[in-house]
Amino acid sequence: GQNIDQPTEMTATEGAIVQINCTYQTSGFNGLFWYQQHAGEAPTFLSYNVLDGLEEKGRFSSFLSRSKGYSYLLLKELQMKDSASYLCAVSDGDYKLSFGAGTTVTVRA
């Protein structure tokens, strides 16, 4: 089975940095995804990591350590529109994704 853990909620101030951690234990591994989901909407793709290291994409960066079963999503220069749920998902091959419960990020002025 799959076990993917991430914090339930995080709060940060506009302009600050927030790091969302994700740990996983899965039967197979074919990459780790981060998605952003606003309430009532479908998830939108943020990042994909399959090799160890940091992937930077604008204000968002994602890190992966396969040996530790660990990833984080780093959000810099937070904006109010970044308030959303952030989902960590692991692909076990065949493109099937197992999702964590999601981390609700609230950005305060």
Add this chain to the structure above:
Amino acid sequence: GAVVSQHPSWVICKSGTSVKIECRSLDFQATTMFWYRQFPKQSLMLMATSNEGSKATYEQGVEKDKFLINHASLTLSTLTVTSAHPEDSSFYICSASVGDTEAFFGQGTRLTVV
């Protein structure tokens, strides 16, 4: 990026009736699509894998006779919720993959059974 279109965006139906949800890949061919369900404040749960030209593969605990999946072409998969009950009210989302590195999601369908 690739576009996956899901229809309808929301639907309200009476208990006991059936509802069909369509998922289309607009600018690419998808031999495999996935159907997820999401209850309020919970994460996405994979219901089934839809394979073009063959039977869908259902996850444990998902009733295949209740959630009928048809993947008739490389660009269309449908999910039919049969004999819907209020507990089936949820957010249903489909996805399709392009290569290994990205899964694209449809807009989702909010189903309310009254």
